[in-house]
Amino acid sequence: MDNVILSIRDVKVVFQDDGFTALGGVSLDIGENEFVTLLGPSGCGKTTLLRCIGGFEKPTSGEILYKGQNIIPLPPYKRAINTVFQRYALFPHLNVAQNVAFGPDLRGEDKKKTAGEVSRMLALVGLAGFEKRKIASLSGGQQQRVAIARALINKPDVLLLDEPLGALDLKLRREMQLELKRIQRESGITFIFVTHDQEEALTMSDRIAVMRAGEILQLGTPEDIYNEPQNAFVADFIGDSDILSGTMIRDGLVRFLGCEFRCVDSGFGENAEVDIVLRPEDVKLKPIDDPVTGVPQGVVESLLFKGVHYEMKVRVGESVLLVHSTHARSVGTPVKLTVAPEDIQVMHKSDCSTDVLKKHADRAK
Secondary structure (H helix, E strand, O other): OOOEEEEEEEEEEEOOOOOOEEEEEEEEEEEOOOEEEEEOOOOOOHHHHHHHHHOOOOOOEEEEEEOOEEOOOOOHHHOOEEEEOOOOOOOOOOEHHHHHOHHHHHOOOOHHHHHHHHHHHHHHOOOOOOOOOEHHHOOHHHHHHHHHHHHHOOOOOEEEEEOOOOOOOHHHHHHHHHHHHHHHHHHOOEEEEEEOOHHHHHHHOOEEEEEEOOEEEEEEOHHHHHHOOOOHHHHHHOOOOEEEEEEEEEOOEEEEOOEEEEOOOOOOOOOEEEEEEEOHHHOEEEEOOOOOOOOOEEEEEEEEEOOOOEEEEEEEOOEEEEEEEOOOOOOOOEEEEEOOHHHOEEEEOOOOHHHHHHHHHHHOO
16 A cells, blocks of 8 residues: 555554453554544454554554554654544533644644634534534534544544544434545545444445454455455445355356356355355345246245335245345235346355354344
8 A cells, every 4th residue: 555654563452451352463554644444343342453553552562653663652642643532521611712722732832823723623623613612512513523623733644533423313423424524535634433333434434444353354445345245244244234155156156045146256166165145235026927037936024114215024945035125015925036146245154154144044033
């Protein structure tokens, strides 16, 4: 990667009190002006990694290089890195301008210059004219913007955000997703964002690192992560999916749900056990009397109207598939299922396959 600003090399964190391995040797390069999201379930190590970058947690081993220099020995205040926490830690006895100016004032910078910078930062986060407002009078989203402005005024090269949208309601959270991406783009600062929310990650990120049990399982663009998951855990965690066991008969031909399907995957060998991922919007339902042959047949077991589409569960033998369609099929309707070759994602079996497949099998009970 060109213009790497932060390089995390084999960082490991083992907590001494109980021997728990929070990070098992994570490596990641992050570029200038990039929006990178660390995504995963609770306990996967994403916040621990963020705390290591910010200087609030010391790795057991490994290096964190900022522009080529190992910054692990440096305290947080000596790093060109600022953090916005989930709880914004604003000072209630100070107004908005005083909160934003806290860093420059602490360093003894020129008051007049700082006042101009405060106005510029508040305009950037959409709070122009809020200088004199009290913190208690602000909404959750406005308080978050103040916290971001307070961090940005310190001119960090990297801004760390630890689940800052978690306390907001759904509508405001979606609005702030777009605002954060705009702020990142206009400020030209590298953002490293921690969340367990897939929608947030897909909406804002240039790249996403999907984490599980202290490791990065896949790193890529939102499109890559969604359309080309590398294992069952990533496929299951990112968006809705149908995950099934299958057999790769040979290159371009796979068997699952009792039928053979053309696919675009290759390199798995012959008669290899594999995992199959189907996105619900890619499974098409046909009338039972449709002339298409050699495809699975099932029965619609449930139907929900979701606004932009209908969500149906279709039983095929012992499996139940989730199907999204703009055309509803009533409960009890027999159907045929088809899927285009390019919409079948074939993956190698992994150590998380058993748990994910069991979860999907439980859905069929």
